[in-house]
Amino acid sequence: MMKKKFGSLVLAATLASSLLFAACTNGGSPAPATSTPAPDTSEPAVVAEPATTTTSDVIKVGVVNNPPSESGYREANVKDMEAVFSAANGYELKTAYSLKNDEQLQAAQGFITEGVDYLLISAAETTGWDEVLKQAQEAGIKVYLFDRMIDVDESLYEAAVVSDMSAEGDTAVQWLLSQNLDEYNVIHIQGAMGSDAQIGRTGALQAQFDAGKMNCVVQQTATWDEAEAKKIVESVINSGDKFNVIYAENDGMAKGAVAALDEAGIKHGVGQDVIVMGFDCNKWALRELKAGNWNYDGQCSPFQAQIISDLIKGVKTTSDKKIINEEKGFDATTITDSDIDTYGLGE
Amino acid sequence: MKSKFKNFFKGGLGQLAIPIIAICILVIFNLFRDPSFFSIAIQHNNDGNIVLSGNLISIINGASELAILAMGMTLVTAACGGQDISVGAMAAIAGSAFVKVLKSTSVINGGTVIAGFLLACVVAMLFASFNGTLVSVFKIQPMIATLILYTCGRSIAYWINGGATPTVSSPIINAIGSFIPGIPIPTPVLIVIAVAILFKLVFHFTSLELFTQSVGINGSAARLNGINSTFIKLLSFIILGICVAIAGSIGVSRLGLINHETLLLDIEMDTILAVAIGGNNLGGGKFKISGSIIGAYVIQMLTITLYAMKVSSTDVKAYKAIVIIILVVIGSPVIKSKIQKLISRIKARKQNTIAKGAV
Numbered sequence: 001m002m003k004k005k006f007g008s009l010v011l012a013a014t015l016a017s018s019l020l021f022a023a024c025t026n027g028g029s030p031a032p033a034t035s036t037p038a039p040d041t042s043e044p045a046v047v048a049e050p051a052t053t054t055t056s057d058v059i060k061v062g063v064v065n066n067p068p069s070e071s072g073y074r075e076a077n078v079k080d081m082e083a084v085f086s087a088a089n090g091y092e093l094k095t096a097y098s099l100k101n102d103e104q105l106q107a108a109q110g111f112i113t114e115g116v117d118y119l120l121i122s123a124a125e126t127t128g129w130d131e132v133l134k135q136a137q138e139a140g141i142k143v144y145l146f147d148r149m150i151d152v153d154e155s156l157y158e159a160a161v162v163s164d165m166s167a168e169g170d171t172a173v174q175w176l177l178s179q180n181l182d183e184y185n186v187i188h189i190q191g192a193m194g195s196d197a198q199i200g201r202t203g204a205l206q207a208q209f210d211a212g213k214m215n216c217v218v219q220q221t222a223t224w225d226e227a228e229a230k231k232i233v234e235s236v237i238n239s240g241d242k243f244n245v246i247y248a249e250n251d252g253m254a255k256g257a258v259a260a261l262d263e264a265g266i267k268h269g270v271g272q273d274v275i276v277m278g279f280d281c282n283k284w285a286l287r288e289l290k291a292g293n294w295n296y297d298g299q300c301s302p303f304q305a306q307i308i309s310d311l312i313k314g315v316k317t318t319s320d321k322k323i324i325n326e327e328k329g330f331d332a333t334t335i336t337d338s339d340i341d342t343y344g345l346g347e
Numbered sequence: 348m349k350s351k352f353k354n355f356f357k358g359g360l361g362q363l364a365i366p367i368i369a370i371c372i373l374v375i376f377n378l379f380r381d382p383s384f385f386s387i388a389i390q391h392n393n394d395g396n397i398v399l400s401g402n403l404i405s406i407i408n409g410a411s412e413l414a415i416l417a418m419g420m421t422l423v424t425a426a427c428g429g430q431d432i433s434v435g436a437m438a439a440i441a442g443s444a445f446v447k448v449l450k451s452t453s454v455i456n457g458g459t460v461i462a463g464f465l466l467a468c469v470v471a472m473l474f475a476s477f478n479g480t481l482v483s484v485f486k487i488q489p490m491i492a493t494l495i496l497y498t499c500g501r502s503i504a505y506w507i508n509g510g511a512t513p514t515v516s517s518p519i520i521n522a523i524g525s526f527i528p529g530i531p532i533p534t535p536v537l538i539v540i541a542v543a544i545l546f547k548l549v550f551h552f553t554s555l556e557l558f559t560q561s562v563g564i565n566g567s568a569a570r571l572n573g574i575n576s577t578f579i580k581l582l583s584f585i586i587l588g589i590c591v592a593i594a595g596s597i598g599v600s601r602l603g604l605i606n607h608e609t610l611l612l613d614i615e616m617d618t619i620l621a622v623a624i625g626g627n628n629l630g631g632g633k634f635k636i637s638g639s640i641i642g643a644y645v646i647q648m649l650t651i652t653l654y655a656m657k658v659s660s661t662d663v664k665a666y667k668a669i670v671i672i673i674l675v676v677i678g679s680p681v682i683k684s685k686i687q688k689l690i691s692r693i694k695a696r697k698q699n700t701i702a703k704g705a706v
Contacts, residue, residue, distance in 0.1 A: 001535060052512075057529060069502065070507075072512060075509075080417050162441055166540075185382040193661060218657060219659075220654075220659060220660040221660050221661055222660065223609070223612075223660075224606075224608070224609055225606075225609040225612055226602050226604060226606060227598065227602070227609070227610075227611075228608065228609075228660070230601070230602070231405070231650070231651070231654060232654065232660065234405050235402070235405070235651065235654035237400070238400070238402045238405060238655065239655060240383075250511055251512070251610070252604065252606050253601075255514075255602055255603075255604055256602055259525070259601065260601050261393070262392055262394070263392050263393075263398065263400065263525055263526070264390070264392065264527075265390050265391045265392045265393055265398075266393075267393070270511045272706065282512060284514040284604075344542055346513070347513070
């Protein structure tokens, strides 16, 4: 009885999976749940013919990205893509968002079948892309990687526009050194351990600790959690240890740290007892900077679209396949309102 | 007087024995480690208010959300014999609704704060009654029923506000999250006291406590006695929903910022632990809200102690787990009955020797 049931289960499973595969090979379009067509796709029918033969001036761009809900960074990244690859700039944009690699691969395949001219990818995982990129190459579609690298042969893509996370930390620490404090007693609040951002933002500071140039009062991870950051700073204040720098690896955690300082009556900001440093450049954080409550905010720039657009249109050429996106860091004493509007994330 | 005192130790303490002993051990440990751990300072904060500060204040302040959630969770546990693991996600939704209202007007005044809080309550109660319906009407295991919201809750929170970390700044929000000018005690602590009194009053003036216990001990027997067990279970979830809205609003007010991904992250586990440390039976039935509240403070005290010892925050969870395993095992029925037997044996021997001495 049990065996029979199991047998029929297996049978049903194979049936279902074969159906699924059949659907994939026949349809080949991205899963409807993951693909969100750009709002202004005026051309109704997309003929699946090799992209190189399209005569129209409109450049068809397929973007495979992570969903904007992932983070403030991603939200800005998606908005930037939509703004640059707009109809006004002569583009037709198709987008697919997913956090899952297999769904992204499916979407990319869909774009290839639909016949886009360029494929832009920010992959969820670094592996598994060989096959799809080869298909793209055969179809004459040029591939650009942005934000994240993929583990494939360089010949499979035109260029990769990525951030150098460690440069971000270096910029921030150089700024801190340029403040010429008598001594550096740093509270270091880290992001989720092992994440790219944490590793990049920790590296340079850790080197200073190791070299003995800065003194590490406490180094704790708050896993991007504002409330946790506040607790960490509170415990340092309660222990009575002296500190004059707070280096928080994102804006939220810097805000948490500042809340603890405020409650303890410790002055912070420009020309005050404690220097506050954050990362991400949210608009609200930059406003804190402008008001002089914080001292520094670094950014991992989410704006790669313009560089890619320049490469596509031939405005810019590159000999190196890997293009490092320029990172910004803002000083409270020099930041302007237009900086906030241009580089700030969110609202 | 004497008999009362005896009773207190004989079993009157009963359920509360474990959490109180745990707090005592932590206090003694800290006294040996560093007596200044308990020092409380009076100082001016950056707004110019006189406030209390120190580790003790950090503990009772930081545990506020946990304590409030633990109160609601105790009711759900008692009535349904299971726990709601979606409180963290639900708090993110409620907090987002709260922020949504605050951001809809240019000037934040008392009215908008109250409106925001009421909307947060309504939203949280709706989601809680969704959980409650699955559990009470469709008889789904609470942990499975609430797993749904646990998974998708934070995405829903994202939809409400869109942006990654919307911020609100207003003196009123600041007063709710940290200090009311002129009162040196953190406001969240006052809110916990208010909620605890509210629970006490509800239990005093209604039969909710009795009904919940009887539904938890034997639902069908309760129904035969005319208690609507479906309604009682649903009600426990709705009350938890209100607690979630309060906790979420406090969480948002603390920093004037909502991060839907990290607001009260992993609090559901701490909440369930607080209920367990409080000596409540996780299978439902008899319960003591006070136990859960003390349980919440035990957890927070443990965290702050570990932070004060400069234990790396990645290791904190491991140390916490060790202590909690010990507490829960000591509180388990098997160990409890063994200890009771041991005590009675010692007593019997004592009486024997006394009797012999008399002869």
